[in-house]
Amino acid sequence: MISAPAKINLFLKVLGVRPDGYHDIFSWFQALDLADTLEIEETSETEIEIDTDRTDLPTGPDNLIHKAIKLLREKYRIRSGFRVTLTKRIPIAAGLGGGSSDAAAAIKAVNHLLNLGLTRTEMAAMGLQIGSDIPFFFSRGQAEVTGRGENVKDLQLATDYDVVLVTPPFGISAAEGYRQVNLDLTDSVQDISLSRCRQVDGLIHAISGMANDLERGLCYSYPVLEEIKRKLAQTGADVVRLSGSGPTLFALYRDRNRTRETLAKAGDGGKWGLALASPVTLPA
Structure with a gap:
């Protein structure tokens, strides 16, 4: 296996x-x-x-x-x-x-x-x-x-945080996700201090200043994504973001008490898929 x-x-x-x-x-x-x-x-x-x-x-x-x-x-x-x-x-x-x-x-x-x-x-x-x-x-x-x-x-990044994943009941292909992107609205790449990102506070600070360039267009086409994003932000998550071409949104939490509160609230009565995960490294 x-x-x-x-x-x-x-x-x-x-x-x-x-x-x-x-x-x-x-x-x-x-x-x-x-x-x-x-x-x-x-x-x-x-x-x-x-x-x-x-x-x-x-x-x-x-x-x-x-x-x-x-x-x-x-x-x-x-x-x-x-x-x-x-x-x-x-x-x-x-x-x-x-x-x-x-x-x-x-x-x-x-x-x-x-x-x-x-x-x-x-x-x-x-x-x-x-x-x-x-x-x-x-x-x-x-x-x-x-x-x-x-x-x-x-890379070597911090892993001492929780990840809550919320997935609405539909899929989005990568091809559709990339068709939605407006390159005129994307930002330039910023410099990131890798050494700071080995600690969770530095990692959260660094990625908070970045974005998923596919998110804007997909949230416009699928308003439920904006709804999920708003609800996750209200839980006090450190970062809320679309993963890849979606539709899953993730929330990162340094405070694991907030993670438990989110799991109790974010599933919208079972309408959205909800999962708790942790970041991991893989064997060499």
């Missing part, structure tokens, strides 16, 4: 559109202890089978796990099939990187299962062929991510 952690974007700056149609970004990614789990076994068949507890998740060729294993099979001429049992805990199409993390976990698992000997750098390069967020999941779980996602630089 292998774990596939969620991530949040502590901030996300969109710098421009590349010649290949992707957007250049500058972002800090943080892994969370909220995670999916995968069990992968080799079979004598030739098919890639994915069994999951989520009926709303495609399990065919469009699934990122399927794409990852297919890419490995083609590149390394693997004849066997694979059966994947996926237990989903990360909301789907929610800005938390669940599908990308699942794909990265599948690459790691097949690499280990078949003794392919791939390095993290090699696995990350393969993942990039499938999705821009996948390379991050081969990092230590705290990283500065630039380019379209291919440049991942490990």
Whole structure:
């Protein structure tokens, strides 16, 4: 069994559109202890089978796990099939990187299962062929991510805070999220003192001055996001922000008493998904 952690974007700056149609970004990614789990076994068949507890998740060729294993099979001429049992805990199409993390976990698992000997750098390069967020999941779980996602630089950031995640009952694709961004309204990248961010007060201070450039347009298109953001801000959260292309919003709390109060209030009577998570580092 292998774990596939969620991530949040502590901030996300969109710098421009590349010649290949992707957007250049500058972002800090943080892994969370909220995670999916995968069990992968080799079979004598030739098919890639994915069994999951989520009926709303495609399990065919469009699934990122399927794409990852297919890419490995083609590149390394693997004849066997694979059966994947996926237990989903990360909301789907929610800005938390669940599908990308699942794909990265599948690459790691097949690499280990078949003794392919791939390095993290090699696995990350393969993942990039499938999705821009996948390379991050081969990092230590705290990283500065630039380019379209291919440049991942490990960071050392504070982890002594709580994260409350609120997810409304719909998904937003990354493509839609980036279509909403108005590059004329984005701010320039600010200098951040990394040494200060190893302490939670310094981290909160630094990222409070940043933003998610996708947030403005998506909150306009989906007013419920502004409603959730307002309710979280009223709980005394240190930071409230959209993660990735949403629709999940996260709130960071240094004061864990406020975390408990928020969990009691923020779910809007069960209408919105609500989760408590902690930031984590990942094994080397």
